[in-house]
Amino acid sequence: AQKITQTQPGMFVQEKEAVTLDCTYDTSDPSYGLFWYKQPSSGEMIFLIYQGSYDQQNATEGRYSLNFQKARKSANLVISASQLGDSAMYFCAMREGYPKGNKLVFGAGTILRVKS
């Protein structure tokens, strides 16, 4: 069964506006972590933000915030004040707890294009 679903193959956003990238996940493990990575055309995976299943507050890192809705099993990434350099592929990933927590399971990704 697919564990991470990113339903938006591609998104456009106007520079300086906010954009939300969707991610839903599936797990029966009460302990898990959710991650977002950015992959520019150069190929390197850049860590953006982390949310733990037991965290009471939504994670924030600069212009990135995570809209975590545990009951809906969603972990959407919000990028505020989009910049041209935000154009890239974005991946949502999950890591489950022991004994399964040895790898990240990734979604198929969303391509974001920021327009000037």
Next chain:
Amino acid sequence: DTGVSQNPRHKITKRGQNVTFRCDPISEHNRLYWYRQTLGQGPEFLTYFQNEAQLEKSRLLSDRFSAERPKGSFSTLEIQRTEQGDSAMYLCASSPGTGVQETQYFGPGTRLLVL
């Protein structure tokens, strides 16, 4: 630069040849992971090491693939008798520990093209 490094960055080979990739993790990170990413997909887990011990291998890792981390530092991934289906980006990541919150930091990847 203290990030994860991978060499070579690009590799073109003919079908049937053997190739070897190297990954140098962030120093003092005891966990090292290999992933494969095909065009238009997210990375898929191949294997991981805790220090020098290889603790898990994916079913994607056929018997033509072998990975080592002999001294618990750098790692190599070898593909024998390459096939065109092996063409992909091979990503290495490292992390300092084992908790769900431990972030995996990725290298720039090695792009393999099998002709």
